[in-house]
Amino acid sequence: MPMRFRAAFMLAAVAALFAVSAPAAAASDYPVRSITLVVPYPAGGGVDSMARVVALKLSDALKQQVVVENRGGGGGTVGTKFVARAAPDGYTLLLGHTGTISINPALYTNLAIDPEKEFAPIGLVASMPVALLAHPSFEGKTVADLIKLAKDKPGALNIGTSAMGTGGYMAAELFKTVAGVDVAIIPYKGTAPVMNDLLGGHVPVAFGVLPPALGNIQAGKLRVVAVTSKKRFSLLPDVPTFDENGLPGFDAVLHYGVLAPAGTPKEIVDKLSVELRKLVATDEVKQRIHMEGGDPLASTPEEYAADIASEAQKWGGLVKKLGLKVE
Incomplete structure (x- = not known):
């Protein structure tokens, strides 16, 4: 093998070794x-x-x-x-x-x-977990109350959520499907707008994650009806799950x-x-x-x-x- 080809071959072999x-x-x-x-x-x-x-x-x-x-x-x-x-x-x-x-x-x-x-x-x-949140003036106290209200007046109950595809929105869709109710899901552009409308009573209930709502929950400005996890949430041990409220296996975590x-x-x-x-x-x-x-x-x-x-x-x-x- 000519020297120049042998040198080129050796350089290629060394380069391959380093590449590996x-x-x-x-x-x-x-x-x-x-x-x-x-x-x-x-x-x-x-x-x-x-x-x-x-x-x-x-x-x-x-x-x-x-x-x-x-x-x-x-x-x-x-x-x-x-x-x-x-x-x-x-x-x-x-x-x-x-x-x-x-x-x-x-x-x-x-x-x-x-x-x-x-x-x-x-x-x-x-x-x-996602939580079902309610304005204090909302008459329903449990998930069963919400289902009854929805069935008594099909299409009349508005449920706020953040944008389509978010956890809150999908939890609302899952609830609508599992509970077999006709409700109007109102998606907002983000968490802040839906929280503002919920606090103002413009929507009676909403599905959303807890961090943006915890301060208002502790201040009594919002109420947690239930959480969507299979087990109760550690920060709110007194709040029941959807499973406990008559929807066995409901899980939107x-x-x-x-x-x-x-x-x-x-x-x-x-x-x-x-x-x-x-x-x-x-x-x-x-x-x-x-x-x-x-x-x-x-x-x-x-x-x-x-x-x-x-x-x-x-x-x-x-x-x-x-x-x-x-x-």
Whole structure:
């Protein structure tokens, strides 16, 4: 073999060796710089709150800063797409939840991503029930009262929710389907507008997550009729579940977790998963999650993947059954 060809061959072999070993080295040294944790919603909501709890403690554990970056838009689709298309190196992560990962793929016709294929689940962080909230003047005291009122006057009862596809909206649709009632679901653009109208008595009841309402609940300006989890919520132990109110098995709980782009090295996913489970198990983080309106929920990557598939089947099936679509 001529010398110049032998030299070229050796250079190619060395380059191939480095190409194979570089990801392994990068994975073993990870992380060597700051990590971005993307929240696919504006600052201030439930997903953002969970992300900031995770980012603070994960920074301490990894000895590198974990920076929360809000990329809102399109009901969570903009930020979700951004992370799906990011480099699979462990430096761009997503704080996902049931809405973005399990509802939106069925709801948005132009989403163009499959979360089950385009993300590597790292682990769950928390669950958060949706609550049925009422203005103090509303005559119904229980879920049974609400169902009776709805059946006595079909189509007359207005139920407020945040935007179509959110946890509150889907909980209202599930209630309407399971209870077999004809009610008018009024979706607002966000949590704040529906809370304002509920406080003003413009809508008598609403489905929504608890954090934005807790202050008004404690002040007696709003009343919690029931929560949508299978078990009573830790911060409101006296509030019954829908199951206890005559709708057996009713479950509309949002799950929050951390994901990386598909193709992220397993060593990085496993390292992040171990640290995530450690921090969720600490009393401090448990308390923070409770104060944000959730309950701690840790998992392995495999358990989170199974959870995503199960939630997608449940909520995606309901979206398709109801014919809901967002262009």
